[in-house]
Amino acid sequence: MDNGPIGVFDSGIGGLTVVDALAKSLPNESILYVGDTARVPYGNKSKVRIQEFTNEITQWLIDQKSKMIVVACNTASSLALDYIKLKFDLPIIGVIEPGIHSAISITKNKQVGVLGTNATIKSDAYGEGLRAANDKISVVSQPCPLFVPLVEEGWVSGDVPTAIATTYLEPIKRSNVDTLILGCTHYPLLKSILRQILGSDVSLVDSGEATAAAVNSVLSKNNIVSNKNTGEIHCYVTDSRDSFEALAGRFVHANISTITHVDIS
């Protein structure tokens, strides 16, 4: 038993879709969330830089008594997860492994698509992971760099997101993919448009939901489940609270207790 918080972080606000899934499935766990909004986005930055950022935030979350760490950012999960696993002792999971396991269990024809930021797709973390898990899997990857600014602009339905998503999904539609991993924490907010374009033949894997299931199993295995009645969500942002506060409600439905500015770097 451990009533310490689960430490979750993302480059910005997108990781709140993981917080949303955690709050739904593990309502008695407290969550400490860091959005590195002073340095967002990670998707167009180098591996060295992202490892440095990830290291600093993980250390800070550990200093706040986090019992485990969830790297709720696909870019940081793909570029820096192994790096911090070597440096720190507590359980650490990313959002990529859970998404891969979920996709492998769903796909029937072994053709899996992956959408992500430029950095995530370039790292081929999903492709490598999928092929390592099952060497019969073939992977179609598609970078979608405009999806994050679209979601943050609040344009999740209508002509513009439909035109952008149609362009990005064209190679996915041409393929025989039956399962599509939403490889960025912002993308679940575009689910309905993606469903509309792809139809019901393609299953969408929301890595937030997959990650929440993985967290549950890590907590049990390590005997660090909370015995509190209810958990709280506390958010920390490295830039000002304003824009985070304005957008947070789009990403997480549970109540956020506090949003506080913090200097980490």
Place this chain on the structure above:
Amino acid sequence: MDNGPIGVFDSGIGGLTVVDALAKSLPNESILYVGDTARVPYGNKSKVRIQEFTNEITQWLIDQKSKMIVVACNTASSLALDYIKLKFDLPIIGVIEPGIHSAISITKNKQVGVLGTNATIKSDAYGEGLRAANDKISVVSQPCPLFVPLVEEGWVSGDVPTAIATTYLEPIKRSNVDTLILGCTHYPLLKSILRQILGSDVSLVDSGEATAAAVNSVLSKNNIVSNKNTGEIHCYVTDSRDSFEALAGRFVHANISTITHVDIS
């Protein structure tokens, strides 16, 4: 006479449209450009943070013997120009004043539009400057947060940018604006789409061109014009060179001598 470089900086790659205009009109001046790509974009960050970044980069450009500073970033010009002018002794100009003066000289009906990032529009730097220059001017401002990622994705023509630009320009079209300031250094790459949507009745003000004219006059006034035959362009980026190098040719037509990584923060 001073053969030192003109120090130019932006949060990322967009300021290269200013470099492009400088290289065209002042080909015998050398340019030292910093793209703060490790911390791009500035448009969604707070004033305090942007002042801190601007201060660090200005100091670095001065350490490299820059004879004047051009803040080729609308967000930093609107939020941090006065701040660094108080701290440093050399001539410093931003991209906002020149854009304002150009618009004032062009508009006939005194109705001016401004496009920019969220932070630039929220600061109302253009609105305040236009009204201070002429209290009969009325201003229609429109934030266009998707334009920067669009340009960086290379989508500067076709359905998607047309749909996005049509949405953003709707309030401008409804108004009687006869002059439109492109209040972000990325936007000149969308000129042809903007012209197509607005028709020939609206004059577009490219602040890069306006800024190059202002630099010319600052150099003469301070007797710091170069007497070299040709200038060189040297670029420094705070993240890795790769993506900057891949995109730079879209923004600047002159030859870039070197692109180097530098740690400034």
